[in-house]
Amino acid sequence: MPGLEDLYREIILDHYRSPRNRGELECPPAHRIEGFNPLCGDEIVVSLLVEDGALADIKIAGTGCSISQSSASLMSAAVKGKSVPEVRELIQTFKGMMSIHEATLPAGDGGKSVGDTLVEPMAIDINAIGELAALQGVVKFPVRIKCATLSWNTLAQGLDELGET
Amino acid sequence: MPGLEDLYREIILDHYRSPRNRGELECPPAHRIEGFNPLCGDEIVVSLLVEDGALADIKIAGTGCSISQSSASLMSAAVKGKSVPEVRELIQTFKGMMSIHEATLPAGDGGKSVGDTLVEPMAIDINAIGELAALQGVVKFPVRIKCATLSWNTLAQGLDELGET
Amino acid sequence: MALSESTTAFDVAAVRKDFPLLARTVHGKPIVYLDSAASSQRPRSVLDAMRHYDETTHANVHRGVYTIAEEATRLFESARVAVGRFVGAPDPAHEIVFAKNTTECLNLVAHTWGRTHLHPGDVIVLTEMEHHANIVPWQMLAAERALEIRWIPVDDDGQLVFDDLEALVDGARLVGLTAMSNVLGTINPVAQVAEAAHRAGAVVVVDAAQAVPHLPTDVTAFGADFVAFGAHKMLGPTGIGILWGRREILESLPPFLGGGEMILDVRKDGFTPNEIPWRFEAGTPPITEAIGLEAAVAYLEGLTMPAVRQHEIDLTTYAMGLLRDRFGTDITIFGPPDPADRGGVISFALGDVHPHDISQILDEYGVCVRAGHHCAKPLMRRLGVNATARASFGPYNDEADVDVLAEALQHAREFFS
Amino acid sequence: MALSESTTAFDVAAVRKDFPLLARTVHGKPIVYLDSAASSQRPRSVLDAMRHYDETTHANVHRGVYTIAEEATRLFESARVAVGRFVGAPDPAHEIVFAKNTTECLNLVAHTWGRTHLHPGDVIVLTEMEHHANIVPWQMLAAERALEIRWIPVDDDGQLVFDDLEALVDGARLVGLTAMSNVLGTINPVAQVAEAAHRAGAVVVVDAAQAVPHLPTDVTAFGADFVAFGAHKMLGPTGIGILWGRREILESLPPFLGGGEMILDVRKDGFTPNEIPWRFEAGTPPITEAIGLEAAVAYLEGLTMPAVRQHEIDLTTYAMGLLRDRFGTDITIFGPPDPADRGGVISFALGDVHPHDISQILDEYGVCVRAGHHCAKPLMRRLGVNATARASFGPYNDEADVDVLAEALQHAREFFS
Ligand SMILES: Cc1ncc(COP(=O)(O)O)c(C=O)c1O
Numbered sequence A, B: 001m002p003g004l005e006d007l008y009r010e011i012i013l014d015h016y017r018s019p020r021n022r023g024e025l026e027c028p029p030a031h032r033i034e035g036f037n038p039l040c041g042d043e044i045v046v047s048l049l050v051e052d053g054a055l056a057d058i059k060i061a062g063t064g065c066s067i068s069q070s071s072a073s074l075m076s077a078a079v080k081g082k083s084v085p086e087v088r089e090l091i092q093t094f095k096g097m098m099s100i101h102e103a104t105l106p107a108g109d110g111g112k113s114v115g116d117t118l119v120e121p122m123a124i125d126i127n128a129i130g131e132l133a134a135l136q137g138v139v140k141f142p143v144r145i146k147c148a149t150l151s152w153n154t155l156a157q158g159l160d161e162l163g164e165t
Numbered sequence C, D: 001m002a003l004s005e006s007t008t009a010f011d012v013a014a015v016r017k018d019f020p021l022l023a024r025t026v027h028g029k030p031i032v033y034l035d036s037a038a039s040s041q042r043p044r045s046v047l048d049a050m051r052h053y054d055e056t057t058h059a060n061v062h063r064g065v066y067t068i069a070e071e072a073t074r075l076f077e078s079a080r081v082a083v084g085r086f087v088g089a090p091d092p093a094h095e096i097v098f099a100k101n102t103t104e105c106l107n108l109v110a111h112t113w114g115r116t117h118l119h120p121g122d123v124i125v126l127t128e129m130e131h132h133a134n135i136v137p138w139q140m141l142a143a144e145r146a147l148e149i150r151w152i153p154v155d156d157d158g159q160l161v162f163d164d165l166e167a168l169v170d171g172a173r174l175v176g177l178t179a180m181s182n183v184l185g186t187i188n189p190v191a192q193v194a195e196a197a198h199r200a201g202a203v204v205v206v207d208a209a210q211a212v213p214h215l216p217t218d219v220t221a222f223g224a225d226f227v228a229f230g231a232h233k234m235l236g237p238t239g240i241g242i243l244w245g246r247r248e249i250l251e252s253l254p255p256f257l258g259g260g261e262m263i264l265d266v267r268k269d270g271f272t273p274n275e276i277p278w279r280f281e282a283g284t285p286p287i288t289e290a291i292g293l294e295a296a297v298a299y300l301e302g303l304t305m306p307a308v309r310q311h312e313i314d315l316t317t318y319a320m321g322l323l324r325d326r327f328g329t330d331i332t333i334f335g336p337p338d339p340a341d342r343g344g345v346i347s348f349a350l351g352d353v354h355p356h357d358i359s360q361i362l363d364e365y366g367v368c369v370r371a372g373h374h375c376a377k378p379l380m381r382r383l384g385v386n387a388t389a390r391a392s393f394g395p396y397n398d399e400a401d402v403d404v405l406a407e408a409l410q411h412a413r414e415f416f417s
């Protein structure tokens, strides 16, 4: 049975206590998008400023649990300044890491495979994600996956709305 | 446990095989009313001719099981020629005999009392009902009560529609 | 008449032992349960799975962080995937919606798809052999929206008449049909109808309440858009029905009932609906029932559906032969003459003994058959009867059951002659 | 802290033995189940009653002539009467409608009464503390019919504000309120609201999902027109909800869903609806679940509801005292300060630890509490939070459970400080 230390890594608690890129950007020129976690009532607000095909700035507002807040903070640090295709790729990678069941988990868990062999996270290049790797343990707590992916899904939706691919 | 002989008395089988007052009356002057038993799909058609406050004529059409057919036949013989108040009283008496649960039995049985002491039929004057007493045993077969009361309810509805009280 | 072992593709005697209810006696006689088309009995494994869940795991699903809530959620969602796979759903986690019974599933389609897409003058096509569950929701909508309902007729052999199919579906927005008749046993060529319907631009709603328990069923092979069925006829519990819907269509639909679970957010001025399939599941779902359903699916998979099907063909063949031998022209068996064209359902008339009376006499012999309109009154009118008596089979029925049925029928005929 | 026997009006230790799930361990610790407001556990007598039915009696109800079908029907209808009597229904055989959960019951009222009586511009009054189940059905109808929704506000003590009640209900057609808040525990003066609503000519819909399991409940004393609740929060099974409706009103309503059971006749050109209560019950109902519900009612009647209520007051008093002693200003307990004004539900905030994280840590100690919006987002916004942690009690909880909760909360606070 996974222990709490798998979930609450030190780096996660650090980003939770001292979140990076907090706040909102002025809209316009920035784009503002909200995300909800129906499970716990958390709301996240992501402000994006895309300039010349790159994510020139990003800010995070809203409230949430340690996992959703630290994931958002880690995300903001990871994507800020990157080109849109790079950001898209990182989103894919991150969601791959959280995957297996995420798609079926608006508020729960989708398959009988959690807890047996199929639960192994997708093979991902751990070096490519840096600090984000700290969130890997979340996948062992299926109910919390939505917390970790909330900000990422919100970001992806924001890029969609902007027509940025 | 009640036996089949409680249900299928000889007089019932006789009225089933040779139903009295079969057919329909011309409408108008007669009034025609249909009844359904949702349980078994039976449909009954009662034609009534009320003249000077009395049931001058009655005919029964439709199809159904031995219980519903014989009950309708027995009813037609019992009410024909009677004054409307007398008919009303007989309907009450008959429904009392079938009662306890009939009200809750459009398609089943309404109370926990079937099978215990409460199931005793209402005290009725057995002499007042003549041959109809043969239907008494039906109350031991709760699902069949609706069969027995179908024609009676239909008759009562017909009188209601005619405004005869 | 002796049991002929060779006619069964699996060990009926062993199957029977799995069903506790079959140990019951009625009027001192062993029960002969021939009403599985109304509701089936459940094997011990289903009852055990539900009991085990209730004793060790129960919590409300989808919202709890704690261990048993997570376990309950996982088991509940696992049932969704299991039953979806069982009927060949391409994307079971998203395409399977749980409701309370088959009827509610069909109402769900009428409320969500129907209210979105059907407008005054639009045409719906149904068959004359539909169960009320696939008629009344459409009649209610037709009354509200001034729709026209057309009917695919049934011929004297209990088969759908397709001579004018193209004309019937022409201009239709929706075609609803049963995959297998609960009265006649008729197995309908769903794929053929679906193809014609789709060519005409209609969506196709299949009532598979009888098909799923008795025939290998594949929603993709049906080529349908919605397929509804229920647990309690497929060896599972009461209280849960299953709707499969094509993912793209489900995605496009508004919610059905409102409440918890089906929302992402509620504000005083409105709400945001949840993703599929939860969008259609308002309130606490039938959780223990989903666990029982998964166990029922596992049990049927253990038997294998082709074997279940073969067993029912064999038993139907035996029963039709025996009843015809015994009662000759005195018995009318409704529906297709060839057992291969029908599921394990035999509706019949015996002389002029009313089905209700037949069933009453049969009960004295422990034999449970249904008498009535079987919630298919338009079909009854087509057959020219108010009611039929109906014997229907589950995987636990054997030839000895049929023998007792024939004996008891003999007595019924004598009693009323 | 030791158990104080004197605070319980009945023998909690004996009650605990009746609930198999309480024998479970989580992370090596005995489970401390404090989420009964989401779904309660079930005593062995409920599970036994369902199992016994499934093993000896199961058949579809209402249509069968044979013995077990008649027995099943009798048991099913008996459950209707039993649960109706339990909540003081004057005419339980006619006034109790079974649905799949509380949510569906409220939707049923919106679809049948609402669609018949509400027209553009009409006003509905709800409270700010409603569960989504008593909000979203009305929002859906409001969107369809251009209705106005007004809100009875909640004060800082978690009580409804009645200063402007007359004005709020003036001109309203319907008033919906919860008898007991699932978040704050607040017990609302339903009779007072119902009286004002009736004076204004509105019908009154009471969400009693939390009240029925925890308080002696009498629909007549409520003076309401509809009262909805569900089995799975009152020691009964999932899959069945209960709606009480005033007989005259039910008689006047059209059907809800369409299908078998709710009709008297179906023709190709339309259908004739059945009598109440069956008119509102389309398809095979939750039969095993109704049997479980009757057993749950019997169990609660055995404990007696006043004793259940007293036990919860005692436990809430103990818990509020202990948590305040232990955490001082660091803990915020939402809702009425006096335990006598509330049911056994304690929503709280602990420092700035997110409820989700609290629940996660508590799980390590076997403690099950809910974290989230509890399907009451408008109330969450009123409280100025996204989520709360919530501990809620059943008759099987004792002071030892509260002690473990306090210990575990201590650890959570330390972990995140
Ligand atoms: C006050 C209240 N109303 C309604 C509901 C909905 O009950 P269900 O989910 O069983 O439909 C609940 C429980 O979640 C509740 O607490």
Ligand SMILES: Cc1ncc(COP(=O)(O)O)c(C=O)c1O
Binding pocket: C037, C038, C101, C102, C103, C104, C131, C133, C134, C178, C180, C181, C182, C207, C209, C210, C230, C232, C375, D260, D282, D283, D284, D285
């Ligand atoms: C063909 C068919 N459709 C629908 C139903 C309705 O199923 P349920 O009563 O479980 O909703 C039945 C069973 O009664 C059926 O046989």
